[in-house]
Amino acid sequence: MAPKVGLFIPCYIDQLYPQVGIATLKTLEHFGCDVEYPESQTCCGQPMANTGCTNEVGPLARRFLEIFKSYDAVVCPSGSCVSMVKHHYDEYFTDNPEYEALKAKTFEFCEYLTNELGIDKLAGRFPHKVGLHQSCHGLRELRLASSSELRIEPFGPARALLESIDGVEVTTLKRPDECCGFGGTFAVAEEAVSCMMGEDRVSDHEQAGTEVLTALDMSCLMHMSGIIRRQQKPIRVMHISEIFAECL
Amino acid sequence: MPAHPKLATEFVKNKERAHWHDQSLWFVRSKRDAASGQIPEWELLREQASKIKSYTVSHLPDLLEEFEKNANAKGVHVHWARDAKEHNEIVHGILKQHNVTKVVKSKSMLTEECHLNPYLERQGIEIIDTDLGERIVQLQNKPPSHLVMPAIHIKKEEIGELFHEKLGTEKGATDPQYLTEAARQHLRQKFIGAEAGITGVNFAIAETGGFVVCTNEGNADLGTSLNKLHIACMGIEKLIPRANDLSVFLRLLARSATGQPITTYSSHFHGPAPGAEMHVVLLDNGRSEIAGSDKFRRSLNCIRCAACMNTCPVYRRSGGYSYNNTVPGPIGSILGPAKDAKEHSSLPFACSLCGSCTDVCPVKIDLHHQLLTWRKEIRVRGLLPFSKRLSMKMMGWMMQAPRLYRFAGKCARAIVPRLPRFLLYNRFNAWGKQRELPDFPKQSFREWMKKNHDNK
Numbered sequence: 001m002a003p004k005v006g007l008f009i010p011c012y013i014d015q016l017y018p019q020v021g022i023a024t025l026k027t028l029e030h031f032g033c034d035v036e037y038p039e040s041q042t043c044c045g046q047p048m049a050n051t052g053c054t055n056e057v058g059p060l061a062r063r064f065l066e067i068f069k070s071y072d073a074v075v076c077p078s079g080s081c082v083s084m085v086k087h088h089y090d091e092y093f094t095d096n097p098e099y100e101a102l103k104a105k106t107f108e109f110c111e112y113l114t115n116e117l118g119i120d121k122l123a124g125r126f127p128h129k130v131g132l133h134q135s136c137h138g139l140r141e142l143r144l145a146s147s148s149e150l151r152i153e154p155f156g157p158a159r160a161l162l163e164s165i166d167g168v169e170v171t172t173l174k175r176p177d178e179c180c181g182f183g184g185t186f187a188v189a190e191e192a193v194s195c196m197m198g199e200d201r202v203s204d205h206e207q208a209g210t211e212v213l214t215a216l217d218m219s220c221l222m223h224m225s226g227i228i229r230r231q232q233k234p235i236r237v238m239h240i241s242e243i244f245a246e247c248l
Numbered sequence: 249m250p251a252h253p254k255l256a257t258e259f260v261k262n263k264e265r266a267h268w269h270d271q272s273l274w275f276v277r278s279k280r281d282a283a284s285g286q287i288p289e290w291e292l293l294r295e296q297a298s299k300i301k302s303y304t305v306s307h308l309p310d311l312l313e314e315f316e317k318n319a320n321a322k323g324v325h326v327h328w329a330r331d332a333k334e335h336n337e338i339v340h341g342i343l344k345q346h347n348v349t350k351v352v353k354s355k356s357m358l359t360e361e362c363h364l365n366p367y368l369e370r371q372g373i374e375i376i377d378t379d380l381g382e383r384i385v386q387l388q389n390k391p392p393s394h395l396v397m398p399a400i401h402i403k404k405e406e407i408g409e410l411f412h413e414k415l416g417t418e419k420g421a422t423d424p425q426y427l428t429e430a431a432r433q434h435l436r437q438k439f440i441g442a443e444a445g446i447t448g449v450n451f452a453i454a455e456t457g458g459f460v461v462c463t464n465e466g467n468a469d470l471g472t473s474l475n476k477l478h479i480a481c482m483g484i485e486k487l488i489p490r491a492n493d494l495s496v497f498l499r500l501l502a503r504s505a506t507g508q509p510i511t512t513y514s515s516h517f518h519g520p521a522p523g524a525e526m527h528v529v530l531l532d533n534g535r536s537e538i539a540g541s542d543k544f545r546r547s548l549n550c551i552r553c554a555a556c557m558n559t560c561p562v563y564r565r566s567g568g569y570s571y572n573n574t575v576p577g578p579i580g581s582i583l584g585p586a587k588d589a590k591e592h593s594s595l596p597f598a599c600s601l602c603g604s605c606t607d608v609c610p611v612k613i614d615l616h617h618q619l620l621t622w623r624k625e626i627r628v629r630g631l632l633p634f635s636k637r638l639s640m641k642m643m644g645w646m647m648q649a650p651r652l653y654r655f656a657g658k659c660a661r662a663i664v665p666r667l668p669r670f671l672l673y674n675r676f677n678a679w680g681k682q683r684e685l686p687d688f689p690k691q692s693f694r695e696w697m698k699k700n701h702d703n704k
Binding site: 009011013014015016017018019020021022025037039040041042043045047048049050051052053054055056057059060063136137139140141147148149150151152175178179181182183184185186187188189190191192193194195196197198199200222223225226227229230 | 252253256257260261263266270274281284285287288290291559561562565566596597598599600601602603604606607608620622623624625626627628632636637640641643644646647648650653657660661678679681682683684685686688689691692693694695696697701702
């Protein structure tokens with residue numbers, strides 16, 4: 001039987017980037033998932049948690065569990081929101097087997113495709129130089145790829161999936177996995193440093209010949225795209241699910 | 249005291265300089281990557297180091313007593329200082345007893361923490377920093393901006409200017425070799441004239457009662473062997489249990505700090521030379537309190553290699569002074585609030601939570617998680633600015649009410665695209681200073697689903 005997937009679409013994707021949600025949905029359905037989008041979901045609480053306002057997160061965490069506990073899997077096109085649910089909800093649940101189960105079945109979109117559905121090759125053609133931005137939370141919290149600081153066997157299933165698409169050339173960066181500077185409220189509270197970090201990321205991609213900038217997190221892309229558009233750089237920004245959906 | 253964002257904004261204003269600072273430190277991070285890559289058991293070493301340090305911090309009282317006993321047996325005088333004031337008074341007391349008026353010091357962040365230099369100067373004692381970088385910032389009357397490379401933020405042209413003024417070098421000279429030679433000659437005179445040497449301590453060994461000081465310039469050796477009095481100042485967390493543990497840390501320290509396989513000098517001190525005197529001052533200054541805290545205990549594992557600073561994208565672009573704390577960067581942003589949460593309440597937020605510091609740390613301190621924990625503490629202690637508290641509260645309310653959330657989104661998507669630019673991009677919108685807002689779509693994902701998917 002097809003796995004019943006609860007689609008977890010972060011609030012900012014729902015409101016600002018519906019095409020990312022649509023691409024995620026299409027890809028999952030293409031690979032045979034029975035996808036449902038629970039209406040009453042809003043936000044995982046990450047902005048509040050990262051500001052230290054944990055009181056505001058508790059109710060959202062409990063809501064999240066109620067909304068998603070009945071699915072076989074919860075899938076989300078954002079590493080940082082997944083990391084919030086899996087790594088930062090513990091303090092709101094004590095010995096709650098339902099939460100423990102939720103933790104184990106919540107996945108970032110690419111992680112779900114590769115690790116759970118066992119997909120290692122994508123069909124279609126995308127004849128572009130693609131720059132993959134390794135979003136920090138996916139990288140260093142969820143360990144979805146090897147980070148450059150650790151001396152371990154390199155791995156990166158999302159990159160491998162991208163490279164499996166006909167015509168895709170993933171560009172090589174000088175600093176493979178440096179932060180883009182988004183960081184949630186950091187982007188506003190530390191505007192100067194945040195924007196310099198974003199600018200530096202964009203120019204690393206520019207010099208590497210990136211035509212299409214992609215990531216597993218739309219938030220990093222929102223920040224970099226803001227800089228790209230202000231500076232009118234010739235780089236297209238697409239969430240990785242949009243590339244996958246275009247290749248179906 | 250200005251908060252981090254303000255000082256960082258000042259630093260970033262000079263783009264060229266900020267880029268130069270970023271690139272200098274990234275170069276060091278790259279060297280660290282290469283050096284650590286040559287050790288197949290690197291991750292195992294980190295794990296071991298972390299375990300040894302965690303053991304030490306949780307057995308601190310016993311190990312310190314063991315250290316004291318063994319140091320005493322070697323003829324070392326051990327002193328205990330509760331805070332910076334006591335520390336400085338002890339050091340001054342020892343110097344006074346020996347009628348010392350001229351002291352050379354090898355780089356020690358602990359004495360920076362205690363503001364020892366100005367204290368001793370007030371007592372009429374000349375104290376000269378002998379690490380080249382630290383001498384440079386001392387001549388500028390500034391503190392170090394980095395743990396390992398105290399003058400990393402200063403360009404050679406500026407050093408040429410400074411040395412011309414203070415040491416009489418040729419005007420306009422920028423050749424590093426020429427300038428270093430001038431500093432060397434100047435420092436040589438100070439070494440010869442000094443009556444006592446002060447050093448920091450990198451590792452003190454409980455089992456032997458000895459300690460190790462790591463330098464690249466040999467200044468600790470010269471400063472302590474040309475005279476009869478050596479005072480070593482150490483934080484109580486610098487301890488390791490056994491001599492055998494030392495190799496783990498010596499292999500990690502220099503590789504993490506500068507990408508060298510080992511520091512040029514790792515000098516072992518186990519008691520005074522005949523006719524000489526050796527003192528160790530053990531400083532607490534809030535460390536016991538951190539050791540007693542489940543949340544922040546692991547920050548005491550720190551061996552001050554500064555790898556977290558070199559990798560931190562915020563530190564690299566905002567400079568050490570933007571932290572306004574003796575120890576800057578990620579580890580400083582944990583230790584600073586532990587000392588004075590009100591004064592340093594902006595530091596845990598000077599971080600994009602990228603986690604690179606945690607992965608680079610040779611003793612596996614979960615730096616970015618501790619920074620996040622500090623943010624909660626700041627909120628709990630009522631030190632979070634009102635604007636942040638309010639906006640998060642409002643966001644919390646909205647997100648608990650799906651209908652309100654949907655309505656707010658709908659309104660924003662209807663209104664924002666129609667607003668003239670000046671209403672969107674003004675000084676109230678920090679996002680829009682250097683970035684465009686996203687194009688607001690006609691419908692949300694939820695609305696699309698209702699129309700196109702759910703009714704299929």
